[in-house]
Amino acid sequence: MADISKSIEKVDLYEKTSGEAKYVSDFSYDDMLYARTLRSTVAKAKIKGIRFPNLPEDVHIVDYKDIPGKNVVKIIFDDQEIFPTEVVTYIGQPILLVVGKNKELLEEIIHNTIVDYELMTPIFDWVSSAVHYHFQKGKPEEAFQKATKIIEYVYDTSYQEQAYIEPQGFIGTYEEGKVTLIGSIQCPYYVKNALLQALDSKGDEVRVIQATVGGAFGGKEEFPSLMACQLAVALKKIKKPIKMIYEREEDMISTTKRHPSKSKMSAAIGENGEILAIKSNIGIDGGANIGLSGVVLSRAMIATTGAYTIENIDSSGDVFLTNTVPNGAFRGFGAPQMLFAIDLFIEHIAKDLGIDPLEYRLKYLAKQGDPTSTNGLFRDPIIMPEMIKKALEISKFKEKAKIFSRPNVSKGIGMSWFLHGCGFTGSGESTHINALVKLHKTKEENVEILIAAVDMGQGVRTTMRKLVASLLEIPIEKVIYDLPDTDKVPDSGPTVASRTMMIVGGLVARCAKKMKDSWIPGEMLLEERYLQPSYIKWDEATMTGDAYPAYSWGVNVVEVSVDKTTYEVSVNEIWSVYDLGKAIDERIVIGQADGGIVQGVAYGYLEVMNHSNGKLLQKNFTDYIIPTSMDAPKMTTVIMDNPYPLGPYGAKGVGELTLVGGAPAVAKAIEMAIGKKVFSIPVTPEKIMELMKHE
Amino acid sequence: MVEQIIVKSVEEALSRLSERKYIIYAGGTDLIVQNRTVSEAPIPFKNPVLYCANLKELKYVKEGDDYLYIGAMTTLSELLTYESVPKLLKEAIEQMASPAIRNIATLAGNLGNASPAGDSLVPLYTLNALIKCQSVKASRLIPIQDFFVGLKKTALTDSEMITEIIIPKNRFKSTMYRKVGTRKADALSKVSFAGAYSIVHDKICDFRISIGAVNVTVVRRFDIEAKLIGKTIEQAQKMKNQIISLYLSSIKPINDQRSNIEYRTQVTKNLISAFMDTLD
Numbered sequence: 007m008a009d010i011s012k013s014i015e016k017v018d019l020y021e022k023t024s025g026e027a028k029y030v031s032d033f034s035y036d037d038m039l040y041a042r043t044l045r046s047t048v049a050k051a052k053i054k055g056i057r058f059p060n061l062p063e064d065v066h067i068v069d070y071k072d073i074p075g076k077n078v079v080k081i082i083f084d085d086q087e088i089f090p091t092e093v094v095t096y097i098g099q100p101i102l103l104v105v106g107k108n109k110e111l112l113e114e115i116i117h118n119t120i121v122d123y124e125l126m127t128p129i130f131d132w133v134s135s136a137v138h139y140h141f142q143k144g145k146p147e148e149a150f151q152k153a154t155k156i157i158e159y160v161y162d163t164s165y166q167e168q169a170y171i172e173p174q175g176f177i178g179t180y181e182e183g184k185v186t187l188i189g190s191i192q193c194p195y196y197v198k199n200a201l202l203q204a205l206d207s208k209g210d211e212v213r214v215i216q217a218t219v220g221g222a223f224g225g226k227e228e229f230p231s232l233m234a235c236q237l238a239v240a241l242k243k244i245k246k247p248i249k250m251i252y253e254r255e256e257d258m259i260s261t262t263k264r265h266p267s268k269s270k271m272s273a274a275i276g277e278n279g280e281i282l283a284i285k286s287n288i289g290i291d292g293g294a295n296i297g298l299s300g301v302v303l304s305r306a307m308i309a310t311t312g313a314y315t316i317e318n319i320d321s322s323g324d325v326f327l328t329n330t331v332p333n334g335a336f337r338g339f340g341a342p343q344m345l346f347a348i349d350l351f352i353e354h355i356a357k358d359l360g361i362d363p364l365e366y367r368l369k370y371l372a373k374q375g376d377p378t379s380t381n382g383l384f385r386d387p388i389i390m391p392e393m394i395k396k397a398l399e400i401s402k403f404k405e406k407a408k409i410f411s412r413p414n415v416s417k418g419i420g421m422s423w424f425l426h427g428c429g430f431t432g433s434g435e436s437t438h439i440n441a442l443v444k445l446h447k448t449k450e451e452n453v454e455i456l457i458a459a460v461d462m463g464q465g466v467r468t469t470m471r472k473l474v475a476s477l478l479e480i481p482i483e484k485v486i487y488d489l490p491d492t493d494k495v496p497d498s499g500p501t502v503a504s505r506t507m508m509i510v511g512g513l514v515a516r517c518a519k520k521m522k523d524s525w526i527p528g529e530m531l532l533e534e535r536y537l538q539p540s541y542i543k544w545d546e547a548t549m550t551g552d553a554y555p556a557y558s559w560g561v562n563v564v565e566v567s568v569d570k571t572t573y574e575v576s577v578n579e580i581w582s583v584y585d586l587g588k589a590i591d592e593r594i595v596i597g598q599a600d601g602g603i604v605q606g607v608a609y610g611y612l613e614v615m616n617h618s619n620g621k622l623l624q625k626n627f628t629d630y631i632i633p634t635s636m637d638a639p640k641m642t643t644v645i646m647d648n649p650y651p652l653g654p655y656g657a658k659g660v661g662e663l664t665l666v667g668g669a670p671a672v673a674k675a676i677e678m679a680i681g682k683k684v685f686s687i688p689v690t691p692e693k694i695m696e697l698m699k700h701e
Numbered sequence: 702m703v704e705q706i707i708v709k710s711v712e713e714a715l716s717r718l719s720e721r722k723y724i725i726y727a728g729g730t731d732l733i734v735q736n737r738t739v740s741e742a743p744i745p746f747k748n749p750v751l752y753c754a755n756l757k758e759l760k761y762v763k764e765g766d767d768y769l770y771i772g773a774m775t776t777l778s779e780l781l782t783y784e785s786v787p788k789l790l791k792e793a794i795e796q797m798a799s800p801a802i803r804n805i806a807t808l809a810g811n812l813g814n815a816s817p818a819g820d821s822l823v824p825l826y827t828l829n830a831l832i833k834c835q836s837v838k839a840s841r842l843i844p845i846q847d848f849f850v851g852l853k854k855t856a857l858t859d860s861e862m863i864t865e866i867i868i869p870k871n872r873f874k875s876t877m878y879r880k881v882g883t884r885k886a887d888a889l890s891k892v893s894f895a896g897a898y899s900i901v902h903d904k905i906c907d908f909r910i911s912i913g914a915v916n917v918t919v920v921r922r923f924d925i926e927a928k929l930i931g932k933t934i935e936q937a938q939k940m941k942n943q944i945i946s947l948y949l950s951s952i953k954p955i956n957d958q959r960s961n962i963e964y965r966t967q968v969t970k971n972l973i974s975a976f977m978d979t980l981d
Contacts, residue, residue, distance in 0.1 A: 574969070
């Protein structure tokens with residue numbers, strides 16, 4: 007059989023390029039209504055009353071009073087109301103829906119509706135900690151006492167917007183007591199479970215179907231549940247089809263983003279310049295409610311020492327609540343913030359000690375058998391030394407660094423090393439998700455993959471079918487994988503955390519092997535449920551043990567030029583080397599790699615989002631600058647095989663790995679170009695100007 | 702919905718304009734964005750619209766002995782195909798927006814929109830462009846610096862439309878165009894710069910600087926330029942700091958969601974300095 011990595015044509019290539027693929031906005035029904043959202047214009051206030059203009063009879067208002075079940079969006083931490091009963095806590099927060107036939111009329115009604123607020127004092131400073139975690143490894147206090155020198159720096163990261171091209175949206179129907187939603191979503195069962203609680207419904211009274219998704223990047227993990235609950239409440243009240251699609255600006259001001267962060271890093275340095283211990287304290291801005299922020303925080307903290315092994319660690323962190331738009335899932339999920347801090351920090355320590363950063367970093371590079379930051383174990387082979395060698399070779403890093411380090415050369419080259427834990431953090435897979443997959447062979451001898459995994463552009467519809475076809479040794483045309491529909495597929499968990507191929511694909515592969523072994527003509531139905539490997543031990547309370555079943559690893563090298571007249575950064579070239587176990591389809595991995603690194607590098611130097619008193623200043627693509635194809639340089643990606651025993655064909659996580667190393671690599675390249683230390687991303691021309699002023 | 706008319710000739714356009722106020726729609730790449738509304742709904746223009754993009758009689762580039770004549774509905778992409786279009790203008794156009802927008806957008810539209818960050822305006826200032834504004838009754842030629850009368854305000858009256866842009870032919874020794882937009886395409890300028898000079902018998906005989914996005918209109922200071930005329934390069938270099946500070950007194954950059962005053966000021970300084978360093 008051919009190598010599984012050998013690329014095939016993406017199965018949705020034709021429907022997407024021809025325009026046949028149906029996105030949620032392409033759906034419509036006779037007699038369909040539209041829902042538009044009235045939003046808070048203040049950061050914190052009590053709603054005293056709402057004054058509507060004269061409402062035509064066929065225009066409906068849907069608010070908290072219409073919710074049949076609990077007024078809470080079921081996520082992981084349930085602290086978000088579906089519609090506010092009394093208090094609004096951020097600008098852009100949905101207050102109620104206005105539903106009717108004529109969209110322009112709805113806009114006019116919203117425009118002429120007056121909300122009487124009793125203003126309350128909003129909080130924008132990071133003072134109100136809602137989640138605090140702390141863990142230690144080894145004996146950090148003793149190490150700090152023994153230290154001959156302590157080096158401390160603070161690293162800041164800013165917002166990042168997912169910038170999926172298709173905004174959030176759902177269309178819903180109500181028929182004979184059953185609510186059906188079609189949506190642009192990553193997690194059909196998150197939505198379904200949230201609806202059951204909101205509507206106080208039984209399992210078969212709610213159905214969630216995925217439409218073709220035009221990008222998500224984590225932005226369609228938990229946020230859609232809020233919108234879906236609101237729409238479902240409207241459907242139950244009005245009992246007519248309703249379409250609810252966000253416009254770009256309302257999407258940008260009101261949906262979750264990457265958490266801004268501040269990491270205080272300190273290192274205890276011994277007499278020979280060695281790192282005795284690292285202490286990290288990270289604060290992330292959760293926005294107006296906790297939601298997934300606690301889980302984001304724990305992933306960030308676990309990444310405290312990145313791709314390095316440090317004997318003694320003290321890691322603490324907080325989620326701060328502020329009266330700003332709630333932040334949430336975004337490709338990387340807390341790791342990009344900490345990986346930026348730690349990879350720069352170790353570089354800065356070496357520079358301060360006058361040691362070559364490359365040599366210094368190599369000393370601490372994690373090896374197979376090392377304890378992880380949380381005292382778990384790096385069980386599987388780590389091939390980073392080979393990967394680094396390869397990256398140095400193809401990028402000519404050393405030669406270039408030597409030339410670029412000279413004064414008055416405004417070029418720089420930076421290299422980041424990183425890892426990404428695959429799947430849910432801690433025991434999430436077994437306690438929260440408990441994934442179930444099914445394979446169904448029809449009478450016609452077609453094999454249907456029944457999973458809730460969503461193709462949001464990453465290519466899982468192709469790779470899953472390829473996987474099953476390959477294991478069963480049947481043509482890929484005989485394998486069916488429709489867009490998930492909760493009435494048809496079991497809950498195989500959300501499409502997040504780089505878990506889809508490794509965890510869900512792993513279960514599908516086991517199912518396929520069983521099917522092959524017991525193959526009989528005619529119908530067959532097999533299922534497989536996730537079982538945590540017994541050697542994986544995790545203690546949630548002390549954050550000790552194996553935080554992840556496996557890790558993907560990566561090296562990014564970025565070369566930049568900085569214009570000394572305008573302080574603008576041009577990315578000249580990027581080289582990447584990844585260990586993702588085994589690529590199920592090389593071209594699909596390269597697609598992920600190209601997109602991921604461009605998004606990660608842009609996080610480091612280009613994408614600016616700020617708020618002023620809770621109001622986001624960049625609310626469209628004119629002002630929120632993401633890279634264009636003109637900004638994407640030549641990219642070389644090398645994929646190394648290092649099969650993971652429990653992954654299908656050895657596959658580990660891919661999606662997030664390709665983003666998380668971008669920011670530290672570009673930040674280091676800019677450091678070299680301007681000869682100044684960088685502590686804050688994005689490293690905008692405005693910041694470079696400030697840094698260069700103090701020559 | 703407002704009245705929307707696709708005009709068939711310049712004559713028809715002018716005659717309609719003499720009757721009432723219209724929005725003149727060329728490529729529409731600014732108008733559509735500015736008048737955007739929710740999806741699946743028509744664009745809510747506040748005034749009747751005259752669609753002029755199809756006026757073939759206004760799609761041309763003609764070269765005379767002393768001037769270049771650009772028809773108002775010539776698209777930016779089309780302009781790039783003419784050898785006679787000055788390099789300074791081409792450099793600006795090549796960095797404007799994206800290919801799709803350049804395929805439909807026009808110079809006249811960029812002028813009519815009158816954004817202080819309009820990228821084609823800056824080289825047109827440096828090139829001493831003249832704007833031909835025509836009505837049923839008359840036609841006026843307005844020097845570009847008089848065409849813009851304030852923030853997003855032009856000298857164009859409701860009964861007029863821009864029919865032509867006229868650029869005097871010039872042979873500069875050297876020109877410099879820079880757009881500072883942070884990313885390489887589809888960016889609004891934080892600062893833009895167009896400089897040109899000529900030298901005869903070792904003395905500067907022509908020196909021009911236009912700076913965009915740092916005031917309500919493009920900054921062009923004939924009085925500062927005059928100070929350098931007749932000077933040698935060495936003399937000019939010595940005056941660099943003085944020249945820079947004179948320019949700084951006429952810029953009023955702002956803090957906004959794209960950049961800040963300090964950056965726009967510093968980059969303006971650097972660009973003038975870099976341009977003067979090219980004197981040779």
